Amino acid sequence: MHIPDGYLSPSTCAVLYGAAIAAWYACLKRLKRVLLTRVVPLISVFAAFAFVVMMFNLPLPGGTTGHAIGVTIAAIVLGPAGAVVSISLALALQALLFGDGGITTLGANCFNMAVIGSLVAYACYRALSAQALIDSRRRVIAAGIAGYLAANASALAAAIELGIQPALFHDAAGTPLYAPYPLKIAIPAIMLGHLTFAGIAEAVISAGLVAYLQAADPALLARTSGLREAAVASGLRAPASLRRLWATVAVLLILTPLGILATGKAWGEWAPSAFSRPEARAQIAATSNNVPPPAAPPTGMQRLATLWTSPFPAYAPAFVRSPALGYLLSAMFGAGVCLLIALLAQAGLRRSHSEQAS
Amino acid sequence: MVASSLRTLSRTLSHALVSEQIAHQSGLMQSLNPRVRVVGIVALVITIALLYKPWVALALFVASVALALASAVPLRTLALRVWLVVLAFTGVIALPALFLTPGDPLSAAPSITRQGLHTALMLIARVETAVTLTTVLVLTTPWAQILKALRSLGIPKEAVMMLAMAHRYIFLLAETATQMFESRESRRVGVLRGPERRRVATQAAGVLMSKSIDLSHDVFLAMQSRGYRGEVHVLSEQHMTVRDYAALAVFLAIAALAIWVGR
Numbered sequence: 001m002h003i004p005d006g007y008l009s010p011s012t013c014a015v016l017y018g019a020a021i022a023a024w025y026a027c028l029k030r031l032k033r034v035l036l037t038r039v040v041p042l043i044s045v046f047a048a049f050a051f052v053v054m055m056f057n058l059p060l061p062g063g064t065t066g067h068a069i070g071v072t073i074a075a076i077v078l079g080p081a082g083a084v085v086s087i088s089l090a091l092a093l094q095a096l097l098f099g100d101g102g103i104t105t106l107g108a109n110c111f112n113m114a115v116i117g118s119l120v121a122y123a124c125y126r127a128l129s130a131q132a133l134i135d136s137r138r139r140v141i142a143a144g145i146a147g148y149l150a151a152n153a154s155a156l157a158a159a160i161e162l163g164i165q166p167a168l169f170h171d172a173a174g175t176p177l178y179a180p181y182p183l184k185i186a187i188p189a190i191m192l193g194h195l196t197f198a199g200i201a202e203a204v205i206s207a208g209l210v211a212y213l214q215a216a217d218p219a220l221l222a223r224t225s226g227l228r229e230a231a232v233a234s235g236l237r238a239p240a241s242l243r244r245l246w247a248t249v250a251v252l253l254i255l256t257p258l259g260i261l262a263t264g265k266a267w268g269e270w271a272p273s274a275f276s277r278p279e280a281r282a283q284i285a286a287t288s289n290n291v292p293p294p295a296a297p298p299t300g301m302q303r304l305a306t307l308w309t310s311p312f313p314a315y316a317p318a319f320v321r322s323p324a325l326g327y328l329l330s331a332m333f334g335a336g337v338c339l340l341i342a343l344l345a346q347a348g349l350r351r352s353h354s355e356q357a358s
Numbered sequence: 359m360v361a362s363s364l365r366t367l368s369r370t371l372s373h374a375l376v377s378e379q380i381a382h383q384s385g386l387m388q389s390l391n392p393r394v395r396v397v398g399i400v401a402l403v404i405t406i407a408l409l410y411k412p413w414v415a416l417a418l419f420v421a422s423v424a425l426a427l428a429s430a431v432p433l434r435t436l437a438l439r440v441w442l443v444v445l446a447f448t449g450v451i452a453l454p455a456l457f458l459t460p461g462d463p464l465s466a467a468p469s470i471t472r473q474g475l476h477t478a479l480m481l482i483a484r485v486e487t488a489v490t491l492t493t494v495l496v497l498t499t500p501w502a503q504i505l506k507a508l509r510s511l512g513i514p515k516e517a518v519m520m521l522a523m524a525h526r527y528i529f530l531l532a533e534t535a536t537q538m539f540e541s542r543e544s545r546r547v548g549v550l551r552g553p554e555r556r557r558v559a560t561q562a563a564g565v566l567m568s569k570s571i572d573l574s575h576d577v578f579l580a581m582q583s584r585g586y587r588g589e590v591h592v593l594s595e596q597h598m599t600v601r602d603y604a605a606l607a608v609f610l611a612i613a614a615l616a617i618w619v620g621r
Contacts, residue, residue: 004448005492006484010407028516040516041577044523045531049570051524052531053563055366059555073567089524096504097496097525098373099440099489103400104407173461175473177410180455180481208560209567217568 001069001158001190001198002094002109005102007179008161009169016161017107023115024088027081043082047089050074054090058201066201069154071117072147073209076125077220083118112157121150121206126226134218134225140211147206148199155194159187253331272297367532374529376435380497385429387498391602392507398609399495405613406487412476414620415483421612422490429498440489448485452478501525527573531566538562 008016031039050070057065070090074083088110094100101109128142163183166176181189213220274280275297284293381388387395402418409415426436461473496504502522509518542558550558 004444004485005403005488006407006448006481008407010404013407024517038574038578040520041523041581042571042574044520045527045570045574045577047520047524048527048531049567051528052367052535052566055370055532056535056559056563057366058559059552061552077567077571085520086524089520092521093525093528096492097377097501098370099492099496102488103403103492104488171410173473174459175461176455176459176477177480180452180459180474180477185458204556205560205563208556209564212561212564213567216564217571220568220571 001113001155001194002091002101003105003112003158003162005104007102007165008105008108009165009178010104012161012165012168012178013104013107016105016111020088020107020110020115023084023111027084030081031085039082043078043086044089046074046078046082047086047093050087051090051093053205054094056205058204060197060200060204066197068147068198068201068205069113069117069151070205071113071154072121072125072143072150072202072206075118075122075146075150076143076206076210076224077213079224080118080122083122084114087114087118108158108161112154112161116157117150117154120153121146122224124149126224130226132225134221134227135214139214139221139225140207143210144203144207147202147204151199151202152191152194155190155198156187159183159190162186162190253328253335272302367536370532371529373439377497378500380429380431380435381500383430385431385498386425387429387494389601390605391598392499392503393510393598394602394606394609395495395499396504396507396511398606399491401609401613402491403488405616406484406491408617409484409620410480411620412479412483414616415480415487418612418616419483419487419490422487422494426490426494429494431494431497435497436490436493440493441486444486444489445482448482452481455481523577527570530573531570534569535562535566538565 031043053070053073054067056068058068060066069087071083071087074086078086091101091109091114092106095103095106095109124146125142128145129136129139132138132142160183162179163181163186165179166182169177171177179186210221274284275293275295281293285291390398402422406415406418409418423433423436427433455478456470456474457468459471459474459477461471464470464472464475499507505518505522508521509515539562542562
């Protein structure tokens, strides 16, 4: 899957370098925020580990052997950002020191294996192991499936990059200038090997390493487990994104009285009484492409309108005189109810989960 | 399985030793500033990707072999490590293109097309030249100098530092893995079945990972004890001489000429 120099056109290489650089930048920024100074030795040594594991000949079912990428276990232990950087480092070393993969195609190889591989592996692992305990068997299976899918997603990306070359880059006589095979040949040729060998190798090493960590070093699985206790145990501070979310909610709450500035009524949010008031009728017609509303409110609307009376009609409790204050109170009350429901649901889920576990 | 993993690991280690030996001999590349070597070789590798005419690609290949010879890189090393490996890999990939590429027929019995021959030749020539040039750079330039050159060329210092550390620990971890396999092998009686072999391999990888994480903690503490606060400083005192500028001009002139003639 390591694309050598000469297989991809310079413009393809440039685009994929751009994509990889954007990913590196975002990941390094994220890592610095979460792990601060520990990031440099951790990522570097993990890159060395991934490099060495890539050289292991793994015995596969059927008597053959295969090489893994190591991206799945990196995503599980370090998280997607750490995996992108450490696998990219390992790929850069392979290209520079051992000629495995080209220099012009390093961006493409990093994009395929480090970026796509990490993201697919992490997303699959998190989705399939959601709410599973650290020592759950489901985590091992999730890691295996994530490894298989990540290796194949990386291979598919490489196959597509190689397969579009003859269509995009050929001379006047139709001679392909770079990789010569179109998508219909490149995709099956590359995917066959990955669906059968490389994908299984990645699945075997990922599942095996997760099983090993469950027994030997479960703390390493805690960071990306999604379990609340795990995050506390590993000593990580709350991700900044959550604090930013709270700040956004607060700003939105404060800004709710802005709604008073809007004139008229939102289209489709009319009350049955609006159909009988001339000024409201004129406004409905004006916002409905000058189609006049029916003379009486629709019967269904009339029937359902009295079904539920909100505690704060028109976003303001009856005892509040100032509309701005009414908006603020309504927003705080609404947000509070939403939070309460969310907290109750979370507590219920956790209780059912701990009952299951015991 | 274990034996072949060991072979791969020891081959990696021995390649690194060969590199160090050649880098300390006197030769054309060795006499140039590492920045000139890196820029020159990268310029030529990009050039080879831009070429369309096989004869120009071939000329660039000959030039890269001449550069290797002038830099004390043995042809035998190049032939075994680069040319044969690339020919086996890219040759197998390029061969069906002779027949599968639609175009003007050159021969009837096996229906080879002119376009197929052109694309197969270009693919092999490009890959052989690019890998030869990269190998010449790596064999003639110690890793620390490549990193310094990358730093002075604007690669972020965090990236350069992580590359340096990863390189440093690859050899340590490769050696640790070799020792683990050897000790496991020395305690083995009889033949292992498939699932057992898989378990041995993944367990070795697991132990290696635990050791890597422990090692990273130790390295972090060592760095902190030396005053590391998240800021990276890389020394790079590399002075360019007139000869270096002249060599850089020659590299870039060859690249420009090849692009002008070869497209």
